[in-house]
Amino acid sequence: MYYEKCRLERFFINWYDVIRTMELSENELIRKLRRFGRKSGSIARGIGDDGAVVDLKQGQYVLVQDALVEHIHFEFAFTNPFNVGKKAVYVNVSDILSMGAEPLYFLVTLGVPERFSYRDVQTLYKGLDRASREFHTHLLGGDTVSTKGDFFIDVSMVGKVVAVKYFGRNKARQGELIGVTGYLGESAYGLHLLKNGSAARPANRYIRRYQSPRPPYDVWKELVKNGITDAMMDISDGLIIDLERMMTESKTGAHLFLDNIPIPPILKKQGLRTLALSGGEDYQLLFTFPRDKAAVIERIREKGFAISIIGEVVRQRGVRVFDGDREIKLKTKGYEHFGTTQ
Amino acid sequence: MYYEKCRLERFFINWYDVIRTMELSENELIRKLRRFGRKSGSIARGIGDDGAVVDLKQGQYVLVQDALVEHIHFEFAFTNPFNVGKKAVYVNVSDILSMGAEPLYFLVTLGVPERFSYRDVQTLYKGLDRASREFHTHLLGGDTVSTKGDFFIDVSMVGKVVAVKYFGRNKARQGELIGVTGYLGESAYGLHLLKNGSAARPANRYIRRYQSPRPPYDVWKELVKNGITDAMMDISDGLIIDLERMMTESKTGAHLFLDNIPIPPILKKQGLRTLALSGGEDYQLLFTFPRDKAAVIERIREKGFAISIIGEVVRQRGVRVFDGDREIKLKTKGYEHFGTTQ
Numbered sequence: 001m002y003y004e005k006c007r008l009e010r011f012f013i014n015w016y017d018v019i020r021t022m023e024l025s026e027n028e029l030i031r032k033l034r035r036f037g038r039k040s041g042s043i044a045r046g047i048g049d050d051g052a053v054v055d056l057k058q059g060q061y062v063l064v065q066d067a068l069v070e071h072i073h074f075e076f077a078f079t080n081p082f083n084v085g086k087k088a089v090y091v092n093v094s095d096i097l098s099m100g101a102e103p104l105y106f107l108v109t110l111g112v113p114e115r116f117s118y119r120d121v122q123t124l125y126k127g128l129d130r131a132s133r134e135f136h137t138h139l140l141g142g143d144t145v146s147t148k149g150d151f152f153i154d155v156s157m158v159g160k161v162v163a164v165k166y167f168g169r170n171k172a173r174q175g176e177l178i179g180v181t182g183y184l185g186e187s188a189y190g191l192h193l194l195k196n197g198s199a200a201r202p203a204n205r206y207i208r209r210y211q212s213p214r215p216p217y218d219v220w221k222e223l224v225k226n227g228i229t230d231a232m233m234d235i236s237d238g239l240i241i242d243l244e245r246m247m248t249e250s251k252t253g254a255h256l257f258l259d260n261i262p263i264p265p266i267l268k269k270q271g272l273r274t275l276a277l278s279g280g281e282d283y284q285l286l287f288t289f290p291r292d293k294a295a296v297i298e299r300i301r302e303k304g305f306a307i308s309i310i311g312e313v314v315r316q317r318g319v320r321v322f323d324g325d326r327e328i329k330l331k332t333k334g335y336e337h338f339g340t341t342q
Numbered sequence: 343m344y345y346e347k348c349r350l351e352r353f354f355i356n357w358y359d360v361i362r363t364m365e366l367s368e369n370e371l372i373r374k375l376r377r378f379g380r381k382s383g384s385i386a387r388g389i390g391d392d393g394a395v396v397d398l399k400q401g402q403y404v405l406v407q408d409a410l411v412e413h414i415h416f417e418f419a420f421t422n423p424f425n426v427g428k429k430a431v432y433v434n435v436s437d438i439l440s441m442g443a444e445p446l447y448f449l450v451t452l453g454v455p456e457r458f459s460y461r462d463v464q465t466l467y468k469g470l471d472r473a474s475r476e477f478h479t480h481l482l483g484g485d486t487v488s489t490k491g492d493f494f495i496d497v498s499m500v501g502k503v504v505a506v507k508y509f510g511r512n513k514a515r516q517g518e519l520i521g522v523t524g525y526l527g528e529s530a531y532g533l534h535l536l537k538n539g540s541a542a543r544p545a546n547r548y549i550r551r552y553q554s555p556r557p558p559y560d561v562w563k564e565l566v567k568n569g570i571t572d573a574m575m576d577i578s579d580g581l582i583i584d585l586e587r588m589m590t591e592s593k594t595g596a597h598l599f600l601d602n603i604p605i606p607p608i609l610k611k612q613g614l615r616t617l618a619l620s621g622g623e624d625y626q627l628l629f630t631f632p633r634d635k636a637a638v639i640e641r642i643r644e645k646g647f648a649i650s651i652i653g654e655v656v657r658q659r660g661v662r663v664f665d666g667d668r669e670i671k672l673k674t675k676g677y678e679h680f681g682t683t684q
Binding site (some may be wrong): 060072101111145154232 | 379390392393394395397398399400402403404406407408409411413436437440441443447449450451482484485487488489490492494496498500503508510511529570575576591593681
């Protein structure tokens with residue numbers, strides 16, 4: 001593997017030339033891409049071998065792997081290779097942080113269709129590189145394969161647990177409060193704008209959030225430093241569906257209070273509140289914490305960090321949302337608008 | 343992300359139902375698939391969270407990632423989901439072994455097209471499970487995504503270096519001998535048989551080798567135990583092209599002696615010797631070693647292990663093949679027949 005490889009079977013005569021081109025260009029490519037494999041004292045052997053070798057200290061490590069597939073997770077009409085590269089790193093960093101760990105290393109498999117130029121691939125790597133520098137994580141190698149169909153990128157990442165104990169979805173306890181970072185629905189609203197023809201306009205904060213969902217590292221660090229939580233996950237499919245998953249893993253339920261959910265005013269104004277509850281791709285952090293930590297949360301907020309306390313963990317299974325005293329019935333948790341409130 | 347997730351954008355109305363089905367079925371699926379995440383003392387948290395958590399001792403670890411893409415690396419006409427699952431583990435184990443490490447953990451991303459049934463996915467997981475048991479490695483999680491196009495499987499794997507020093511392609515030294523395990527060309531001949539209509543026949547050893555290329559772990563262990571080598575790689579694209587890569591990394595060249603290359607008699611008889619030199623997918627181990635280790639190699643062979651000494655490392659760059667005193671001109675290294683000898 002490791003860029004030089006191209007184990008391609010010769011089933012299809014019409015693929016000969018593509019294969020030939022790929023093989024040659026992959027060898028060229030690896031020379032160019034090696035510069036993205038930045039040096040680090042702990043990396044004994046990086047890009048260019050059957051595998052990478054790293055020196056690890058004793059401890060707990062987190063392993064994650066997450067893919068973005070064209071036409072499923074994104075359209076190139078609404079983003080570009082640079083941002084896809086960044087996002088592939090971000091979504092994995094987001095998973096690493098959610099476990100209470102700091103990212104260290106990653107590998108990447110690219111599935112590259114014929115229509116891709118090597119310049120596209122290089123641009124994508126520049127995005128990977130940019131995001132990896134932001135999070136001090138190192139590219140160690142991976143695999144580049146041609147595909148007959150759509151583009152995909154699959155990143156695996158290793159992180160080291162830095163929280164006192166690793167975080168888990170299964171660690172929420174009845175009576176705890178539920179917190180969330182940042183604003184919800186921004187990314188989904190960005191996609192909404194793009195789909196409604198805003199692609200040509202300069203990217204606003206929502207479109208940028210959709211294309212480049214940088215995980216909220218600084219606020220995460222505050223949460224870790226202050227030992228706020230040990231039940232955390234990132235919101236990727238939408239607040240309700242992801243919270244429900246956390247509650248299921250913890251054998252608990254949740255009550256949410258609509259007024260407390262950080263919904264951007266523009267979404268309320270446009271009747272798109274549902275995007276904040278079930279739009280997905282927020283990559284904000286969802287966590288629970290004991291009530292006696294509420295004062296610490298307040299102090300973190302006073303430093304300027306966006307954290308909202310949106311509900312509480314209860315014994316009864318399921319996630320219920322309240323608008324004042326009135327319960328809102330959610331038609332579905334992730335894919336449809338939620339009934340009466342719009 | 344971890345099986346439960348399905349960050350699917352809603353671009354395509356006609357995808358709604360597929361997405362709905364996937365989401366539900368992925369939740370079902372994870373319950374069924376969790377049993378494949380076998381317990382181990384070092385796994386603090388396995389399948390079911392944003393990431394897996396493992397306890398690692400201080401030491402050197404190897405990270406690899408390698409994908410199999412339908413229509414590029416294989417056709418379902420010539421194999422089945424069970425074998426594809428096995429092979430995805432094998433090719434990564436092969437890379438881990440090539441670095442002087444034992445496999446420990448792996449994650450897997452599946453790209454699943456609509457036409458796949460959940461039974462197919464389960465069968466594939468059974469293959470993953472079978473292979474992982476053979477090599478005492480543990481599935482920790484990963485990602486399942488739907489694709490509009492072809493099937494793919496991408497495995498990342500972590501191993502621990504057990505050799506005195508990790509192996510590298512860059513460690514061959516001028517004057518050393520070149521060894522290879524097993525027979526070459528078996529897998530390519532198996533594919534040749536399949537392409538020529540033998541799919542219906544019971545699988546012979548060649549077809550089995552193609553569909554299920556188990557890495558030669560026992561002979562690898564002998565090589566490690568006896569400190570034979572520190573320059574190793576697996577043959578995935580073909581002997582010549584892979585050896586050339588190793589020589590390039592080591593800034594050396596190689597002379598190979600055709601008579602010593604382990605070519606199955608049936609390939610010679612059928613004029614298909616080229617499959618042994620450049621057919622690819624052998625997943626045998628290629629390594630170099632100092633001449634004074636030749637006696638140890640002989641003792642390992644006497645135990646019944648298949649190892650051939652096929653050439654020597656020389657100063658002059660490039661790989662040259664000799665048939666007796668006569669040099670054979672290779673038209674290409676990986677994809678075409680080699681000129682005069684057939």
